[in-house]
Amino acid sequence: MDYQHLIEEVYQEVRSKDPRGKVANYIPELESVDGEKFGIALVDLEGNVFGAGDYQEPFSIQSISKVHTLTMVAHVFHEKLWSKVNVEPSGNPFNSIAQLEFEKGIPRNPFINAGALVITDALTSKFENPIEKITRFINDVSGKECVKINQDVMDSELDHSERNTALAYFLKAYKNFDNKVEDVINTYVSHCSIELCCVDLARSISFLANDGYSIYAKREIVTESVARRINALMLTCGFYDESGEFAFRVGLPGKSGVGGGVAAVMPHKFSIAVWSPELNEKGNSVKSILALELLTDKLKFSLF
Numbered sequence: 001m002d003y004q005h006l007i008e009e010v011y012q013e014v015r016s017k018d019p020r021g022k023v024a025n026y027i028p029e030l031e032s033v034d035g036e037k038f039g040i041a042l043v044d045l046e047g048n049v050f051g052a053g054d055y056q057e058p059f060s061i062q063s064i065s066k067v068h069t070l071t072m073v074a075h076v077f078h079e080k081l082w083s084k085v086n087v088e089p090s091g092n093p094f095n096s097i098a099q100l101e102f103e104k105g106i107p108r109n110p111f112i113n114a115g116a117l118v119i120t121d122a123l124t125s126k127f128e129n130p131i132e133k134i135t136r137f138i139n140d141v142s143g144k145e146c147v148k149i150n151q152d153v154m155d156s157e158l159d160h161s162e163r164n165t166a167l168a169y170f171l172k173a174y175k176n177f178d179n180k181v182e183d184v185i186n187t188y189v190s191h192c193s194i195e196l197c198c199v200d201l202a203r204s205i206s207f208l209a210n211d212g213y214s215i216y217a218k219r220e221i222v223t224e225s226v227a228r229r230i231n232a233l234m235l236t237c238g239f240y241d242e243s244g245e246f247a248f249r250v251g252l253p254g255k256s257g258v259g260g261g262v263a264a265v266m267p268h269k270f271s272i273a274v275w276s277p278e279l280n281e282k283g284n285s286v287k288s289i290l291a292l293e294l295l296t297d298k299l300k301f302s303l304f
């Protein structure tokens, strides 16, 4: 399969269709990013890299970091985790407060903000310096010292973290949150402010395309069964209330972030990361989703 040719074709087609959205502005610092940026990187299971456009430029991975934190926790807490967070699609925006009350403090899944806060709370209980561990984990699975936390993005989100703070207090009221709210929010915002380029992001989730084994760290990161479960969650919940649409159009386990990134895996073949900052009203990147839709159409395969 000539992945390089394929990616260039997809890149050109998306550029010529040029669907538009809006760069996220509820975290003001994210708005300073150039909406025209667009990059794609595909990494196969031999470590070959295929890229087009701005694929080597770091961007804010935001909620895609929830895949990394979930992996760390799933590995450490095993089945215990699933009593604290559910595994159902939410059908609601990623920061819904109403849903958490309705669900009596057990978040619908680990990818909406409430669920990710439970995960980061678990990491805070486990590690003295959780953000250092998260950084080390991502560097390890990517086989590279690639993680950089963007301090401006972090400060900007911290200044506007009322909703996440409210979710954390809500979780605490339901006894599903053990640590100090401020500490967990700090760690959560730090891991959301991690910057990676498309290549390093694709490398960092490559183990999910490879039954849990990282070709970069040269070890099993999670068992095959845990890898399968994380992929199932990405497929059903990775795009919040647009997860069905992503499965319908693309058909791969994937995760989006409000920085405009989307990371996805084709099990036993490759991992891929796409970045384009302009988002649709659900907070998912317009061009990144179209790129992946064209890619699976041209490949003539997805999970299905």
Ligand code: GLN
Binding pocket: 061, 062, 063, 064, 094, 095, 113, 157, 164, 189, 192, 256, 257, 258, 259, 283
């Ligand atoms: N840091 C962002 C937030 O908590 C992440 C949201 C996202 O990428 N969907 O709002």
